[in-house]
Amino acid sequence: MSAAGLVIIGSGPAGVAAAEAFREHDADAPVRIMTEDPDPPYERPPLSKEYLRGTTDDVALHPADWFAERSIELHRGTVTELDVTDHAILLGDDRMAYDALVLATGAAPRPLLVPGGERALSLRSLTDARRLREAATGAKTAVVIGAGFIGCEAAASLAMRGITVHLVAPDTLPQEKRLGSDAGHRITDLVTATGVRYVGNTSVREIGSHSVLLDDERTIEADLVLAATGVTPNSDLARAAGLRVENSLIVVDGHMRTSADDVYAAGDIALAHNADAGRAIAVEHWQDAADQGEVAGARAAGRTVSWSGAPGFWSDIGDATLKYSAWGDGYEHSRIVDHDDGFTVWYERDGVLVGVLTHNADDDYDLGGRLIVEGGPAPTPVR
Template identity: 65%
Template sequence: MSGAGLVVVGSGPAGISAAESYRRNGGEGPVVVLSADTDLPYERPPLSKDFLRGDLDEVADGDELFLHPPEWFVERDVDLRHGKPVTEIDVEAHTVTVDGERIPYGALVLACGAGPSPLPVPGGERALLLRALADARRLRDAAADAKSAVVIGAGFIGCEAAASLAMRGLSVTLVAPDEVPQANRLGVEAGRRLLDLVTATGVRYVAGTSVTSVDESGVRLDDGVTVDCDLVLAATGVTPHSEIASAAGLNVRDSRIVVGADMRTSAADVYAAGDVAFAFNTAAGRHVAVEHWQDAVDHGDVAGAQAAGVTATWHAVPGFWSTIGDTAVKYHAWGDGYDASRVVDHDDGFTVWYEAAGKTVGVLTCNADDDYDLGEGLIADGRPAPVETTRTGT
């Protein structure tokens, strides 16, 4: 690697982890983090929970909301540049372009993340989105003046945000096509338990329908029913920001940059990490797409080490925590399906075991941390679940 040092595109968990790992592993030369986001790097998980509920203040002291205080970057000689996107990568010249300025790199980490997918219906631009801190501010401000809300989409972000809005005192309707939240991904029985957590906060769940339009009075459903509300939130998934990578000729598949377990792309000295990466996992033995905070941190750690000349690979089992209302739900999985599952209820929670071809491929827990930890090892080793699973046809 030349003396040009490291350039990181993106200030989310993957990008900041890459910069930190690079310095920790002895990486020399300048480190520049380029971000279109105008805010100091922050934690995203609280945005749909504590922050939305008004229980978390914006204090840039490195605690809770912000990843690090400003002096952290100064102490590590990391040049953090906000507010302007990277518009071009030249892999031959080893440069990136920002606001007309060409910045050289010895190694480049693309941690561009993903953006929220807009609601593709007439009036869909009226719906608020939730991904960045700026989005969360708009949503929280709107909620302060609202009495009712419709949340579209019952993924984890939709469930978390709906519960948080209800806990603020709003009358909340959660709209989704599935009979229960995430039935296709987690199974109907697991979805019922998630639904119980959501509705316990006062949320009304409307299943088997989709939104056909949004106007000033609320949303119109495909069965002709109109749900009046003061604000609409579209929690309808995300799309990875891989456009500049594709334009630079990197190998991109389904909007994700293809990388090895070492986070190397198809171009020399270029790495990718986080939501934008389609990375090979050595434990899984295949490429795995993830959109979880901890996995982004793990990707960045590998990319930064490799950029500094230290060998590292991604082998961890993907996983994350979600908090719906006051209840934490934890999930480990490869994320590419299962053929059998079993729900085990406990006094104050549950565990769902998932298998494929007799091997554990996922575990979903509520107040069952021992099962969550056990499941991680079983998934990594490809061993059977500790209980007999029930065929689900998924």
């Protein structure tokens, strides 16, 4: 590899994992991470939990000297264009050459398109988390919009700070469409156990200075509002450069290679082929982003590796930990099994296990992950 080396756009888990994996296989070529984030690389999962609760300020992904020890350079700036023909990125009028390029630009919070939507805070970056935590310091009431895992985590964390929190979502139960009613009831119990009030079957019509108006004409007092309403992949650079993009995701093979030579993509922006699934899968999980980044970095260094394993993640709602592993493209049947202090939900399609959700059932989670990859049935009948 020439002096141009590896350039990575994005300092999240995929980007940093790509840099680390590349350096493990190539000790000499330059490695540069381009980022717009003002903070050194950090862990995102604690932002909606321990950090928001005020129980930790340490969210650094690595110690300060970790990057210097590995000769990984961090550059702050905005990449304005990709020149995949001449192997360069453009930062305004400046050009930076690359031998290999990894796109790990992640995703951005989806704006809340209602009157007053600009008043709602978001929670994606450490900058967002600081703003939210500062707002929570003087707040007595809060509304969290969206009952995905981030919304549930953040609502619980705010309630644990003594704030009166309403969690507003269009579903009767949190994540009912994705995980089913049995799981939705259990998640509701975990959320409300922290003091959160769940408000389902409605949407936000308008956000005022200290209140939220719902579609059903109810008004909820809110000193702060958090919109946890999903994200949009940051794939505009790739699309403008002519890379293959489908539904805002960059299409890559199992080695994270895009349609352009020596260009890879990983994380929230990637539609990646999974070797065990035998098809392309989109994921938005921290660990999977890191796994994909590791593949991209190793492949850029000349190693033959591919992405495999069933995607999964953990979520902490208050003091309760949920673990979920699934291919993520739906199921036909589900069955919940209650335990003394937890539960397991098994998900099947065509008689094959495609997902598992657990609370205090680590053995089931580990077994489920293996069965999902093996393509076997659930250990208990699912009908």
